[in-house]
Amino acid sequence: MTRNRIIDVPLAAVAVLVYVSLYLPILLVFLLSFFSMRRGKVNWDSFSLSWYAKLFENDALGEALWNSLLVGSLAVAAAACFATSAAILVRSQPGRHSARLLEYVIFLPFLLPPIITGLSLLIYFREAGVGRGIFTITVGHTLFVSAIIYRIVLTRLNALSRNLVEAALDLGATRMQTFRFIILPNLRMPLLTGGLLAFALSFDETMITLFLSGTDATLPVRLYAMMRVGFTPTINALVTLILGFSILLTVAVALAWRRNAGPAGKTSREGRT
Amino acid sequence: MTGYVPGAIVLWAICILFILVPLSSFLAYGFLPVVDNAIVYEPTFDNFVNIVSNSSYRTTFLRTMLLAFEVSAFNFVLGYATAYFIWRRPPAWRNVLVIALAIPLLMSYIIKIYAMRGVLGTNGLLNSALLALGVADEPVSALLFNLMAVRITLSIVLLPFMVLPICVALERIAPQVLQAAADLGASEIQTFRWVILPLSLPGAIVGAMFTFVLASGDFLAPELVGGIEGFTFGRLVFSQFGLAFNWPLGAALSVLLMVVALVVISIARRLSNPRWQS
Numbered sequence: 001m002t003r004n005r006i007i008d009v010p011l012a013a014v015a016v017l018v019y020v021s022l023y024l025p026i027l028l029v030f031l032l033s034f035f036s037m038r039r040g041k042v043n044w045d046s047f048s049l050s051w052y053a054k055l056f057e058n059d060a061l062g063e064a065l066w067n068s069l070l071v072g073s074l075a076v077a078a079a080a081c082f083a084t085s086a087a088i089l090v091r092s093q094p095g096r097h098s099a100r101l102l103e104y105v106i107f108l109p110f111l112l113p114p115i116i117t118g119l120s121l122l123i124y125f126r127e128a129g130v131g132r133g134i135f136t137i138t139v140g141h142t143l144f145v146s147a148i149i150y151r152i153v154l155t156r157l158n159a160l161s162r163n164l165v166e167a168a169l170d171l172g173a174t175r176m177q178t179f180r181f182i183i184l185p186n187l188r189m190p191l192l193t194g195g196l197l198a199f200a201l202s203f204d205e206t207m208i209t210l211f212l213s214g215t216d217a218t219l220p221v222r223l224y225a226m227m228r229v230g231f232t233p234t235i236n237a238l239v240t241l242i243l244g245f246s247i248l249l250t251v252a253v254a255l256a257w258r259r260n261a262g263p264a265g266k267t268s269r270e271g272r273t
Numbered sequence: 274m275t276g277y278v279p280g281a282i283v284l285w286a287i288c289i290l291f292i293l294v295p296l297s298s299f300l301a302y303g304f305l306p307v308v309d310n311a312i313v314y315e316p317t318f319d320n321f322v323n324i325v326s327n328s329s330y331r332t333t334f335l336r337t338m339l340l341a342f343e344v345s346a347f348n349f350v351l352g353y354a355t356a357y358f359i360w361r362r363p364p365a366w367r368n369v370l371v372i373a374l375a376i377p378l379l380m381s382y383i384i385k386i387y388a389m390r391g392v393l394g395t396n397g398l399l400n401s402a403l404l405a406l407g408v409a410d411e412p413v414s415a416l417l418f419n420l421m422a423v424r425i426t427l428s429i430v431l432l433p434f435m436v437l438p439i440c441v442a443l444e445r446i447a448p449q450v451l452q453a454a455a456d457l458g459a460s461e462i463q464t465f466r467w468v469i470l471p472l473s474l475p476g477a478i479v480g481a482m483f484t485f486v487l488a489s490g491d492f493l494a495p496e497l498v499g500g501i502e503g504f505t506f507g508r509l510v511f512s513q514f515g516l517a518f519n520w521p522l523g524a525a526l527s528v529l530l531m532v533v534a535l536v537v538i539s540i541a542r543r544l545s546n547p548r549w550q551s
Contacts, residue, residue: 008361014354015354017351018351018352018436022432022433025398026384028398029388082287088280105293106292113491113507114490115491115510115511115527116296119510119514119527120296123299123524124294124298200379204381206382210511223381223387224493227383228496239387243384250375250379
């Protein structure tokens with residue numbers, strides 16, 4: 001056991017470094033949205049909410065926030081329908097080449113670098129004569145988040161006994177009835193978890209959106225435009241609000257996950273590999 | 274089975290219309306020349322010849338690949354140590370630590386990059402610390418807007434992608450296996466070398482490959498913290514869609530990026546298959 005401790009010291013040092021570097025920058029932004037800095041030290045007497053007040057005078061930000069919420073909701077709804085049907089199809093014919101190919105194609109927009117997903121849609125919409133705006137952003141986000149919902153729903157479907165579906169069909173239920181009364185009730189939690197996770201991803205998505213947004217900017221795109229100009233306390237305030245919202249979403253996802261079947265977190269981490 | 278046919282047709286139609294056709298039109302675009310700022314719809318290899326013969330494109334490409342490799346190698350070491358540390362904690366601690374790693378993943382990517390600017394900038398935290406410790410007499414401006422800033426930023430932002438797959442791999446090691454190693458008299462180092470490391474390496478490789486793909490295609494971090502020196506391939510592609518307005522060239526350039534990504538993803542898939550060890 002003594003050796004244990006010796007190994008743990010350098011490991012702990014690295015782990016502390018990792019956690020500090022993940023959280024310290026964010027904490028700094030949070031502090032700077034309330035306090036000013038002087039000579040490298042936070043001036044604790046300078047507490048002010050003035051940067052937050054400034055935010056509410058900015059109409060472009062309100063519009064960007066609305067766009068983000070709209071795109072997120074539409075994309076999650078569309079992705080939930082698409083991904084759930086795909087998962088049911090793949091589950092119904094395991095091992096088939098077509099099913100595995102479908103799965104691969106669904107994962108493509110998620111696995112390819114966002115720059116490629118974004119610009120392939122940009123070129124496609126331009127050639128098809130579709131103007132950039134809410135619709136194009138929504139399509140991009142739908143494709144991007146479908147993989148997540150697909151993976152979570154499929155995991156649940158795989159855990160579901162086939163006998164359940166067969167029993168329903170034997171008892172004379174139509175496929176629609178089986179879906180409505182057997183499959184769907186079992187998918188409520190995975191859909192909630194996946195939906196929340198997908199919404200959080202959509203809310204933060206920047207790289208694909210930069211290609212697909214014309215004049216309708218989402219919040220991260222507006223933020224990107226502001227950041228290129230400089231480092232201002234107003235941005236700190238905005239960033240803090242967005243982080244607060246992201247953390248709320250994370251907590252919601254975590255709570256939903258707990259109620260979902262299976263040990264915490266495992267399925268989504270596999271989903272990205 | 275027949276009940277699924279109409280559904281399958283609709284699903285495939287969506288996939289073809291919104292995933293496969295866009296990807297192939299993007300590939301096709303790479304072959305179109307631009308004459309007088311207008312795209313000519315007669316395929317040629319001009320863009321690709323242009324890319325291969327242009328030395329500045331080549332150096333940018335190689336610099337970016339090196340950058341992505343450095344970031345994934347560095348994160349491989351940091352990530353493995355962190356995951357191993359987490360795995361050695363009691364289960365209750367483990368959960369907390371893993372969740373603390375996952376939370377930054379749900380935070381806006383652009384916000385994390387912006388936050389790094391606050392740390393690396395002239396008036397930033399790192400400079401203040403250096404001044405306070407007496408390491409530097411005046412703020413070091415060399416911390417931001419160069420390639421090093423891009424390395425640091427990408428490393429930190431991509432760390433969770435490295436640690437989490439390793440955590441999953443370590444978590445999957447059956448306790449009986451470790452018990453067996455101990456019963457057979459293996460020392461702790463031997464157990465690590467011959468049992469734990471081989472069993473968790475596939476997860477680590479997946480993490481490294483993922484980090485590589487994300488780092489090589491990124492343009493936001495280099496754009497926001499890289500300055501002129503941190504001009505990467507992703508920025509080169511992005512600039513073709515902004516100022517330069519040469520979409521076909523941008524498409525041709527990113528074909529290179531996509532080939533790299535697909536090769537790396539397929540290698541990762543193969544290596545992460547546990548059978549490779551036997």
